[in-house]
Amino acid sequence: MRWHSNKPVDTVYSGPSAPSPKRVTLRTLRDKYRRGEPISMVTAYDYPSAVHVDEAGIDMLLVGDSVAMVVHGHDTTLPVTLDEMLSHCKAVARGARRTFLVGDMPFGSVEVSPEHAVRSAIRMMKEGGMDSVKIEGGFSNRVKAVRAVVEAGVAVVGHVGLTPQSISVLGGFRPAAQSASEALRVIKEAKALEAAGCFSVVLECVPGLVAAAVTRELGIPTIGIGAGPGTSGQVLVYHDLLGMMQHPHHAKVTPKFCKQYSAVGAVIQQALTAYHADVVTGQFPSEAFSPYKIAADESAQLLRDLEREGLHSAAEVVADMTTEAA
Numbered sequence: 001m002r003w004h005s006n007k008p009v010d011t012v013y014s015g016p017s018a019p020s021p022k023r024v025t026l027r028t029l030r031d032k033y034r035r036g037e038p039i040s041m042v043t044a045y046d047y048p049s050a051v052h053v054d055e056a057g058i059d060m061l062l063v064g065d066s067v068a069m070v071v072h073g074h075d076t077t078l079p080v081t082l083d084e085m086l087s088h089c090k091a092v093a094r095g096a097r098r099t100f101l102v103g104d105m106p107f108g109s110v111e112v113s114p115e116h117a118v119r120s121a122i123r124m125m126k127e128g129g130m131d132s133v134k135i136e137g138g139f140s141n142r143v144k145a146v147r148a149v150v151e152a153g154v155a156v157v158g159h160v161g162l163t164p165q166s167i168s169v170l171g172g173f174r175p176a177a178q179s180a181s182e183a184l185r186v187i188k189e190a191k192a193l194e195a196a197g198c199f200s201v202v203l204e205c206v207p208g209l210v211a212a213a214v215t216r217e218l219g220i221p222t223i224g225i226g227a228g229p230g231t232s233g234q235v236l237v238y239h240d241l242l243g244m245m246q247h248p249h250h251a252k253v254t255p256k257f258c259k260q261y262s263a264v265g266a267v268i269q270q271a272l273t274a275y276h277a278d279v280v281t282g283q284f285p286s287e288a289f290s291p292y293k294i295a296a297d298e299s300a301q302l303l304r305d306l307e308r309e310g311l312h313s314a315a316e317v318v319a320d321m322t323t324e325a326a
């Protein structure tokens with residue numbers, strides 16, 4: 001009860017039952033945007049990563065359908081289902097106390113009709129515990145879906161430029177808006193998504209000039225990924241920015257626009273190799289990691305019980321280890 005306390009804020013208990021930090025809301029995001037303050041966004045797919053993102057002060061957390069590639073090992077984002085996304089959303093929601101949560105609507109959860117999109121979006125909110133959803137694409141049927149979802153009372157982030165869920169028609173993860181006509185289309189799509197009620201739009205893999213033009217044209221924040229510095233905010237994939245995807249197995253899916261702020265993949269590899277070596281050489285677990293003891297009178301009783309039952313091998317071990325300990 002912060003408002004009843006006369007202690008300075010930093011002496012207030014900050015353990016698990018501490019008062020919750022102030023949540024980022026749509027209001028907070030709009031205020032930042034109006035003041036021209038950049039908005040930070042990162043993906044997370046599980047409880048521990050959500051805790052880290054939350055504690056870092058990141059404004060928005062995206063439970064991205066990139067989970068299909070980064071966590072499930074698929075080559076595209078297409079296979080992940082709404083039920084799988086919901087499982088990740090629930091875990092993330094348990095770890096996030098402050099950051100604004102966006103659930104990525106996976107391929108197959110919005111396309112059929114606006115009603116279909118509304119039903120899926122409601123599940124993201126109700127079951128997934130999200131604060132909003134993100135819907136990929138700017139074609140007119142997607143704009144209609146966005147409008148229906150917003151009218152149902154769900155805040156929506158749009159997503160134009162490279163739209164990985166359209167890989168089947170795009171033919172690959174290619175940068176978007178590189179011709180005048182493509183760039184104009186992206187700008188018009190972003191405008192249409194704003195008009196349909198999106199509170200923000202992600203711009204993926206478009207030239208910085210195009211992203212800056214969209215940003216100036218819109219009255220809502222743009223969040224760029226591989227879109228240069230001229231957007232209202234930035235988003236990166238958690239594992240990419242931590243440098244967890246350096247192994248040749250997944251290095252191919254780490255996009256070149258990603259700055260690596262650490263080399264966590266190398267740290268993990270080194271730790272696992274060291275653990276393996278310790279197990280093989282018997283250095284783990286040492287006394288320090290063998291905490292469970294049996295009292296002397298209990299082990300003496302156990303020794304008698306084992307001999308009585310004819311369990312001589314076990315009895316021998318108990319006898320040897322009791323003398324060792326003594």
Ligand SMILES: Nc1nc(=O)c2c([nH]1)NC[C@@H]1CN(c3ccc(C(=O)N[C@@H](CCC(=O)O)C(=O)O)cc3)CN21
Binds near residue numbers: 069172205240
């Ligand atoms: N780990 C990860 N990070 C991401 O940022 C991310 C995903 N996965 N999966 C979903 C989408 C796909 N993204 C990607 C993936 C690859 C490139 C990329 O390397 N593009 C190349 C061209 C590749 C080609 O032509 O096939 C480039 O030169 O930009 C870009 C964005 C961004 N998203």
Ligand SMILES: CC(C)C(=O)C(=O)O
Binds near residue numbers: 235
């Ligand atoms: C790359 C971001 C914007 C995304 O959609 C995802 O991670 O799924």
Ligand SMILES: [Mg+2]
Binds near residue numbers: 064065066077104
């Ligand atoms: Mg996505």
